Amino acid sequence: MELLKAKGIVKNFPGVLAVDNVDFEVNENEIVSIVGENGAGKSTLIKILTGVLQPDSGQIFVNNKETGFRSPVDAFEKGISVIHQELNLCDNLTAAENIFLTFEVVKGKKRTLSSRLNEDYMRKKSAELLDLVGAHFSPNVLVRELTTAQKQMVEICKALIKEPKIIFMDEPTSSLTIEETRKLLEVIHMLKARGISVVFVSHRLDEVTQISDRIIIMRDGKRVGELKREEFDMDTIIKLMVGREVEFFPRGIEVLPGETILEVRNLRWKNKVKDVSFQVRKGEVLGFAGLVGAGRTETMLLIFGINKKEGGEIFIKGNKVNIEKPLDATRLGIGLVPEDRKLQGLVLRMTVNDNVVLPSLPVISNHGWVLNDRKERAISEDFVRKLSIKTPSVYQIAENLSGGNQQKTVLAKWLATNAEILIFDEPTRGIDVATKAEIHRMIRELAAQGKAVLMISSELPEVLNLSDRIVVMWEGEITAILDNRSKKVTQEEIMYYASGRLKQNGGQA
Template identity: 45%
Template sequence: MSVSNDREEAPGGAADREQGAAGQPLLSLSDVEKSFPGVKALRGVRFDLRAGEVHALMGENGAGKSTLMKIITGVYQPDSGEMRVSGEPVSVPDPRAAQALGIGIIHQELFLMNHLTAAQNIFIGREPRKGFGLFVDEQQMRADADALFRRMKVDIDPDVEVGTLTVARQQLVEIAKALSFNSRVLIMDEPTSALNETEVEHLFAIIEDLKRQGVGIVYITHKMDEVKRIADRVTVMRDGQYIDTLPAATTDMATIISLMVGRELADSTRAEGRGAEEEVLRVEGLNRGQVIRNVSFSLRRGEILGFAGLMGAGRTEVARAIFGADPIDSGEITIHGRRQAISSPKDAVALGLAYLSEDRKHFGLVTGMSVSDNITMASWRRFTKGRVFMDDARLREASKDYVARLKVKTPSVFQETRLLSGGNQQKVVIAKWLLRDCDILIFDEPTRGIDIGAKAEIYKLLQGLAAQGKSIIVISSELPEVLRLSHRILVMCEGRITGELDGREATQESIMHLATLRPSIAAE
């Protein structure tokens, strides 16, 4: 397969884009319905995409966005409804059929083989052939990959092993792979979730270039600022239903949020008070190689202590060291006035500490187990009869109680946790530690991948826990989140704490100043 290069304005460019806007949409769906056992996932959903536009699709986790995208890409078949491409009715029985129609998707979780080259990843399973089809034409494959990268205006060696690339550049390989199918429709699912600001700017430049080439982009995100920045139109879904389609430029974010959640969210007032003076945790002189360097801080009862910093600053490493997940070289940890030796998470839990990892699916949940099992797993000893048998009735009642308290959306406590939305999975992790009655809670990226409505509920929950006397450490890469929740803010850079700020007086600028305040080599 050969790819034309130096394509300034591809077919489907400026002229065709106006035709797409005025005539038939590039892609359209109408009255789409989809049910699973016990769940009506989609009800009468409609959506359309014009050539050369970015159409943001927004909604809370569980709103039906993923189900709709799986129907578009042939993973699921709709129970009813119609899908058209360039005005023609189509059937998409499988992903290969979607690719043949020019529909590509960039998943939030990248699907690349690290040991293969960029070119091999792009054309895997459909490599150009030579010698009567007996041999892979490596030269042609490299040339085609290079043409795709030049079309995207990125400098990636087709022969580089993908595993050696950064996440941002791996994502560019995924985009090139989608474009190699001559995709006219490109679905991007949370494309900036693992990118820094510079990488986001680069991605947005590529998106603008694809728009000029007439590619229609479905952009799924929870980040409000990105919608204003990159989208032409916004479609909102809620509870499996189409709600509205609005122009991004003239619609305020409060309106979009209200449509997403079906209600107005509480304002973003900052945390009040500073907790009690009683110190529950003190860390002194914590060191671990180059990732944690002489870290010292304290945490008070009823306080939310924010940790801010850029990626790689050492925030997660500090949390894991306190929780006993990683060994330390030196330092002291004092809990409720007593120095403690914490050599494992089991030790930490016994002392009343809980750690909610940023990767909840790998370290916070057993997704194949039920909601009830996940909530109660850290407290099973409390639910035994005669130290031998589990009291299933008490387990069930305890899990039902916390499902109700935290408003976990699940058909029952016996539902597999993997089937819940991200926000509800996070609530299950929180419920697990609340049932264990831990006094000190460490939340690492508590709202990553969670929609705006679930975020507001998590914020309210954390503030309520602090008001009850729980002590909370929040690690977050979202500065508005740190500012909203924290009584105090500690900022890290390259393994060190570079400053402390009062939560009510801190600004994004003051945090970023400290986050980029690199330690002086001469001072070491």
């Protein structure tokens, strides 16, 4: 039976036809995924089907009755819950308070703003719900003290209080670790077993194929395909999404690594980075694998001077260097493409041009302090072309670019400074398949040009396919450095070291 059915949904935004005559249906007891590149219209469609946006035209049926959603609350009351990509929780309230927010249970019959809260009931019920989703923390804990995965569980509980028939999840796994993702997928299965259908959106196709009963593929606002579980095939899905063939991982761009350019010895910082030592050579991609909290990002922040190391030494081309602030690192030819491009990578309200030249300004400006528009423009246009950043002009505000193009803009910043050591922290998180392949190719090309690349990634296939050597970290320590030039390292091997088993006969490669 069709729980929810949408027919001919159209939504226009100024200049973009975001959703173009799309039909969509959710059946009883199924997990259906929507996949598509960024800008394919997935999020807009979900917003329409959950009452956040109103369609320009089209019909929506719930239980075969035509209806519409005036607001998210309206949809919620009709049995449709949603967990947005950006979590919507109040950090200053407890888990239980968040779960019942705006649906507070009160003592007495009538619920008004001055009713007394039935805290005991809400706490008890919250505890039950948290237990149900396998989250083992007290409902009284403040949300600010929870991890992202735990917050997500609170969101799921929140979605469950009105006993919904369908839960939409918009990229719920994009900021989860492998282990957390596995748990979330289990919870989704559990929901299905309890008779709740789930609509799942993700960029990670392995998860999608693993969990879905049905996949709907969108491109340019249109529904371009549907696959049943028995028809699932990675290549078919990607072809439908992108509209052409994509080379997933670049091969054949191999060079012999040159001299050692960066060496760190016994880096220490709080209890997050413990005695970390490694070397990187020119022309080499050094991958960093490990679970979240393994200290990979923290190590990079020390090398880049965001945090000040408490011990250890850093050598560049054999010379000991003193990096106390990011400016020191950039002067030494280090560039960092950070984990969170919106927060750490870009000044979103400034133009692409402003962002690209920001780290190079002292060098390219007249006498070091007067801006040189012509030079700036030449540089930014050069990189917009080289990295094929899609933007109408270099004076476009960075905020208006898609995620993949924003990521390329961050990369352009460091290529513009001519950095020889490039650090990538989760370079393809939340980025669509085609751009992801492009970024993978760029990383290999940069290495082929003789740059040294350090790449943190929580996606094992990415690490395995791009890295010449792989550093595995666990709780602030390096547990193994694996040679991957012959592409013989396996996911299992990495997971083995990532969960804390030390490699025998020396961690140094």
